[in-house]
Amino acid sequence: MDKTPSNNSPKRYKGEGRVAFLSNIESIRKEVEAGWPLTAVYDRHSDKLNIKYMQFSRYVDQYIRGKSPEKTKPAPKEILKPKAPVETKPKPLNDPMPLADDDLF
Numbered sequence: 001m002d003k004t005p006s007n008n009s010p011k012r013y014k015g016e017g018r019v020a021f022l023s024n025i026e027s028i029r030k031e032v033e034a035g036w037p038l039t040a041v042y043d044r045h046s047d048k049l050n051i052k053y054m055q056f057s058r059y060v061d062q063y064i065r066g067k068s069p070e071k072t073k074p075a076p077k078e079i080l081k082p083k084a085p086v087e088t089k090p091k092p093l094n095d096p097m098p099l100a101d102d103d104l105f
Contacts, residue, residue, distance in 0.1 A: 017051035021059045024048060029064050 021028070024045055031041045042056045049056065061067040 017049055017055060018059065020049045021051065021056070022063065025063060028060070032060060032064055
């Protein structure tokens with residue numbers, strides 16, 4: 001039995017995109033340091049790299065900008081300070097004939 005994919009694409013190996021990125025890193029570094037938008041740099045090199053833009057931007061951060069390869073975490077939410085208690089007035093009763101004090105006990 002033939003185990004080739006039905007779409008006739010070649011088999012891909014893990015790390016293949018990273019190797020392609022690193023083999024083109026000098027030209028990518030020059031364009032990034034020259035101030036080109038990252039999307040433009042990606043568009044110029046995407047056919048050689050065969051990776052998605054998100055992965056490309058991670059590699060740029062890790063290998064060119066020197067940021068740690070940690071997964072991006074959302075910024076911590078601002079710590080809310082407790083608010084001063086708001087004075088509330090009792091709501092008026094909707095009863096047109098409120099009870100007398102004697103009727104309460």
